[in-house]
Amino acid sequence: MLDLAILGLLHESPMHGYELRKQLSTKLGAIRAAISYGSLYPTLRRLQTAGWITEAGETPADDADVPPLTSRRGRVVYKITAEGKERFQDLLAQVGPEAYEDAAFGVHFAFFSRIDVDIRLRILEGRRRKVEERREGFREVLQRAAERLDAYTLELQRHGLDAADREVRWLEELIANERSGRTPPPRGAEGELRPPSPRATDSTPPLTARPGPDDSAE
Amino acid sequence: MLDLAILGLLHESPMHGYELRKQLSTKLGAIRAAISYGSLYPTLRRLQTAGWITEAGETPADDADVPPLTSRRGRVVYKITAEGKERFQDLLAQVGPEAYEDAAFGVHFAFFSRIDVDIRLRILEGRRRKVEERREGFREVLQRAAERLDAYTLELQRHGLDAADREVRWLEELIANERSGRTPPPRGAEGELRPPSPRATDSTPPLTARPGPDDSAE
DNA sequence: GTAACGATGTATCGGGCCGATACATCGGGG
DNA sequence: CCCCGATGTATCGGCCCGATACATCGTTAC
Numbered sequence: 001m002l003d004l005a006i007l008g009l010l011h012e013s014p015m016h017g018y019e020l021r022k023q024l025s026t027k028l029g030a031i032r033a034a035i036s037y038g039s040l041y042p043t044l045r046r047l048q049t050a051g052w053i054t055e056a057g058e059t060p061a062d063d064a065d066v067p068p069l070t071s072r073r074g075r076v077v078y079k080i081t082a083e084g085k086e087r088f089q090d091l092l093a094q095v096g097p098e099a100y101e102d103a104a105f106g107v108h109f110a111f112f113s114r115i116d117v118d119i120r121l122r123i124l125e126g127r128r129r130k131v132e133e134r135r136e137g138f139r140e141v142l143q144r145a146a147e148r149l150d151a152y153t154l155e156l157q158r159h160g161l162d163a164a165d166r167e168v169r170w171l172e173e174l175i176a177n178e179r180s181g182r183t184p185p186p187r188g189a190e191g192e193l194r195p196p197s198p199r200a201t202d203s204t205p206p207l208t209a210r211p212g213p214d215d216s217a218e
Numbered sequence: 219m220l221d222l223a224i225l226g227l228l229h230e231s232p233m234h235g236y237e238l239r240k241q242l243s244t245k246l247g248a249i250r251a252a253i254s255y256g257s258l259y260p261t262l263r264r265l266q267t268a269g270w271i272t273e274a275g276e277t278p279a280d281d282a283d284v285p286p287l288t289s290r291r292g293r294v295v296y297k298i299t300a301e302g303k304e305r306f307q308d309l310l311a312q313v314g315p316e317a318y319e320d321a322a323f324g325v326h327f328a329f330f331s332r333i334d335v336d337i338r339l340r341i342l343e344g345r346r347r348k349v350e351e352r353r354e355g356f357r358e359v360l361q362r363a364a365e366r367l368d369a370y371t372l373e374l375q376r377h378g379l380d381a382a383d384r385e386v387r388w389l390e391e392l393i394a395n396e397r398s399g400r401t402p403p404p405r406g407a408e409g410e411l412r413p414p415s416p417r418a419t420d421s422t423p424p425l426t427a428r429p430g431p432d433d434s435a436e
Numbered sequence: 437g438t439a440a441c442g443a444t445g446t447a448t449c450g451g452g453c454c455g456a457t458a459c460a461t462c463g464g465g466g
Numbered sequence: 467c468c469c470c471g472a473t474g475t476a477t478c479g480g481c482c483c484g485a486t487a488c489a490t491c492g493t494t495a496c
């Protein structure tokens with residue numbers, strides 16, 4: 001999961017750890033908080049011994065006047081290998097149930113432009129199915145067990161229901177767009193910062209438009 | 219984090235592991251997927267050795283004719299101790315930065331009815347602040363780095379921005395409600411899914427455009 | 437009758453990932 | 467001059483997950 005993300009970034013350009021972490025944070029910011037060094041460095045070593053990446057020793061200029069006072073630990077630049085690129089494609093095209101989990105889906109999505117439309121559709125539909133199940137779970141709890149639950153717990157369920165419902169609709173849009181042939185998502189470079197989302201609550205009878213965040217993460 | 223959730227559930231009634239897991243899944247379903255046994259049982263043992271919970275052996279059958287072929291492993295019912303209840307209150311009232319993280323916030327929220335209004339407000343405001351920061355992060359990326367990013371990555375950012383914005387508004391409502399004195403969240407339990415109640419969604423005045431990220435009403 | 441299956445139930449193991457921490461360099465501001 | 471924040475690499479303890487194993491019970495299917 002981290003493997004995929006790291007290989008994906010190094011596929012674009014060589015980088016050292018610190019930079020890698022920063023880019024991961026922005027690229028996957030909507031998915032996971034900020035990957036820890038306690039994960040990053042061990043993963044880098046793992047990828048390295050597996051042969052997917054190598055150190056591209058960024059020799060600090062030719063000025064060998066580096067004061068040998070301390071070991072002068074220079075920054076280590078990693079680059080992806082040919083095998084690594086293959087591995088990346090393999091991981092990316094993996095459409096097993098793991099790819100529909102919150103985090104894994106996000107990582108796959110972040111590199112969508114590197115896979116075929118049909119695989120994209122497979123993943124989007126699998127994810128949609130999963131979120132739909134989640135949504136139905138919330139609905140059942142709200143219908144069947146409403147009176148047995150705490151008021152705050154209920155509010156949490158509504159929150160979750162609304163978030164799931166929104167994600168399903170988001171996925172529907174993306175799926176429709178993929179099918180239409182336009183490769184990149186819609187909503188070009190217009191003014192973002194759009195006011196309250198104009199996507200009004202359509203039908204969905206008992207939904208009661210509630211605010212609902214909590215995309216994934218955790 | 220699991221500690222808090224488990225203590226909270228056992229505070230309501232004694233339970234065995236399997237049941238605990240089920241209840242956790244529904245109660246925290248909007249927060250985390252479904253806690254694993256690989257977390258649950260070790261945690262139970264930890265809580266037990268710490269003295270927060272005890273085994274309430276549920277041995278219903280005194281008939282010692284239990285075939286010693288296998289150890290006849292009966293189900294183990296756990297109950298909370300007095301110290302456990304204290305510990306629960308301590309954990310619940312913890313308003314440090316950890317309590318604003320996704321998962322931790324959700325667990326706290328799920329047991330909101332057990333803490334004072336002022337602590338509830340402190341947690342809600344802390345959470346709001348955190349999500350606002352998150353939201354601003356997305357906005358900056360979308361404004362400043364839009365052209366340097368992949369179309370799918372951008373869509374992910376918009377998704378995240380929208381979700382964060384929604385959560386902020388959700389929190390605003392909850393905060394306003396807490397301040398108004400009505401203890402439980404709005405949206406009374408029964409009017410929800412049963413009848414096709416045409417109750418229009420309250421209109422949430424004009425807090426959309428410029429959400430001041432700094433209105434610490436402390 | 438019994439075999440298969442799914443729900444209930446307890447438990448462990450390897451591994452991924454996080455938070456805290458340590459160490460080291462460098463530029464700038466008080 | 468010293469502290470601070472950004473840049474940078476790295477480890478350690480610990481939480482938590484997914485996979486797996488084992489055992490019982492009721493129902494359904496052959």
